[in-house]
Amino acid sequence: MSVPGVEQVAAVVAREQVDFARRELTARARQAGPGVAMVGGGGLLVALASGTGTAALILLLGRRPGAAAALGVTGAYVGAGAFLAREGLVRLREAAPSPPAVPVQDEPVQDAKQELGSAAKRGTKSAGRAKSAAKSPPQPAGRPKPKSKSPGV
Numbered sequence: 001m002s003v004p005g006v007e008q009v010a011a012v013v014a015r016e017q018v019d020f021a022r023r024e025l026t027a028r029a030r031q032a033g034p035g036v037a038m039v040g041g042g043g044l045l046v047a048l049a050s051g052t053g054t055a056a057l058i059l060l061l062g063r064r065p066g067a068a069a070a071l072g073v074t075g076a077y078v079g080a081g082a083f084l085a086r087e088g089l090v091r092l093r094e095a096a097p098s099p100p101a102v103p104v105q106d107e108p109v110q111d112a113k114q115e116l117g118s119a120a121k122r123g124t125k126s127a128g129r130a131k132s133a134a135k136s137p138p139q140p141a142g143r144p145k146p147k148s149k150s151p152g153v
Helices: 006-061 067-093 107-135
Strands: none
Touching: 006 107
């Protein structure tokens, strides 16, 4: 027994929800695109800094002129790369989906804490038994203790 038109209304609502989700994801992807590009650009600049740093090291070891310039370029690459990567990560965080507004249930966490607490209580009782057993270690049965040799005795 179905109500006439309910299936059609449900289909329309489902299409609208899918369309809304598609538009939202597209907008978030457009917002995240520059952030991804900035992080990639920062990585490229850091790779270039690796190359100029290596060149500076070679020039320094060879005591040749130009090492200071190579170190300056390396510093500029590292600074610009770090700035781009940081700003790109900020943009990516802004484009990230917000956490759901549904409160999370803490019942499994509380159950686990109670189980750990009761296990810890049981562990302290058995630890006391283990300590008393550890105070008097068993002596080997078949082997006599070696006698100490002292020089004047």
